[in-house]
Amino acid sequence: MDKIKRMSIFLKYAFLLMLLAIPAFEFGGWILFDGDPEAYFVSEFLLSFDPEYLGPLTDTQKALGLLVSAPYAGLGMYCCWQLARLFELYSQGLIFTADNSACYRRAAWALLIGEIVFPVTETAVSYIATMNNAVGERLISVTFDDANIGNIVVACVILAISWVMDEGRKLQDEAELTI
Amino acid sequence: MAILINLDVMLAKRKVSSKDLAEAVGITPQNLSVLKTGKAKAIRFSTLDAICKFLECQPGDILEFRDEEGNVNI
Numbered sequence: 001m002d003k004i005k006r007m008s009i010f011l012k013y014a015f016l017l018m019l020l021a022i023p024a025f026e027f028g029g030w031i032l033f034d035g036d037p038e039a040y041f042v043s044e045f046l047l048s049f050d051p052e053y054l055g056p057l058t059d060t061q062k063a064l065g066l067l068v069s070a071p072y073a074g075l076g077m078y079c080c081w082q083l084a085r086l087f088e089l090y091s092q093g094l095i096f097t098a099d100n101s102a103c104y105r106r107a108a109w110a111l112l113i114g115e116i117v118f119p120v121t122e123t124a125v126s127y128i129a130t131m132n133n134a135v136g137e138r139l140i141s142v143t144f145d146d147a148n149i150g151n152i153v154v155a156c157v158i159l160a161i162s163w164v165m166d167e168g169r170k171l172q173d174e175a176e177l178t179i
Numbered sequence: 180m181a182i183l184i185n186l187d188v189m190l191a192k193r194k195v196s197s198k199d200l201a202e203a204v205g206i207t208p209q210n211l212s213v214l215k216t217g218k219a220k221a222i223r224f225s226t227l228d229a230i231c232k233f234l235e236c237q238p239g240d241i242l243e244f245r246d247e248e249g250n251v252n253i
Contacts, residue, residue, distance in 0.1 A: 177220040179210050 001093060008090035015084035019077050026073040030066040033057060045069055045125040053130050053139055061128055068124040075114040082107040096165065096172040104162035111155035119144045183243040186215045189234050204229040 029043035035056035036042075037049060043065065046054060057065070086103035094100065119142055126141040133139075190200060201211040204226060213219050214226075227238055234240075 174220050177213060177218060179206060179214045179219045179222050179226055 005091050005093065008087040012084050012087035012091055015080045015087065019080040019084060022073050022077050026069060030062045043069060045122055046129060048143065053133060053137055057129065058132060064128045065125055068128065069121055072114060072117050072121045075110045075117060079107045079110040096169040098169055101162045101166040101169055104158055104165055108155045108158035108162055111151060115148050115151045118148060181244055181246060183245055184214060184217050184241060185243055186241055189236055189240055193234050200233060203233040
């Protein structure tokens with residue numbers, strides 16, 4: 001149990017750090033982007049762009065880019081928040097509780113919805129980032145690759161784990177009420 | 180719940196306190212309270228055996244079945 005508690009404390013803070021890092025990098029990625037795809041701060045949605053279509057963005061483009069990528073970032077933050085809460089419960093020694101399975105379930109749904117939102121966001125970003133380009137250099141790209149499929153599989157696995165955890169919680173409740 | 184626990188009745192008949200019974204059976208007073216109030220989901224044979232031994236009674240003196248209308252069907 002000590003091993004679980006120690007690791008859970010570490011993971012709780014790691015997810016809290018990620019919770020803060022996601023908006024910081026998302027904001028920095030859009031606001032500080034200077035047209036160089038090799039720069040440190042680049043929104044992950046711009047990383048897939050061919051550099052020849054990507055140049056310095058106007059403030060309007062940056063604001064729109066930030067706006068359309070916010071829901072995806074928000075889902076990522078929500079997922080991190082649920083995982084931080086889950087490991088907080090584990091660090092308190094609470095293993096099979098309704099809250100634990102709810103955290104798993106919410107994180108899985110956030111991940112799953114995120115993978116539905118991702119291609120829509122990327123399409124919108126491709127339009128926004130190239131809307132001021134010359135005719136013939138404007139893009140609308142729709143991407144759905146093996147990474148998205150992998151994340152959907154991971155989300156489904158976590159969802160299944162949440163149901164298993166809930167069954168475990170029911171068994172524990174029953175065991176506690178067996179005299 | 181269709182199964183009723185008549186432990187209070189047996190304790191009163193034998194003039195035994197809950198605390199003494201809990202000690203004799205080897206369960207906590209809290210767990211005995213869970214059993215008495217009918218919140219328990221199951222009772223171990225070993226617990227039932229110890230209760231019956233201490234109170235000198237049969238399991239039927241402690242456990243009673245009643246249907247939804249409250250009738251005893253034998």
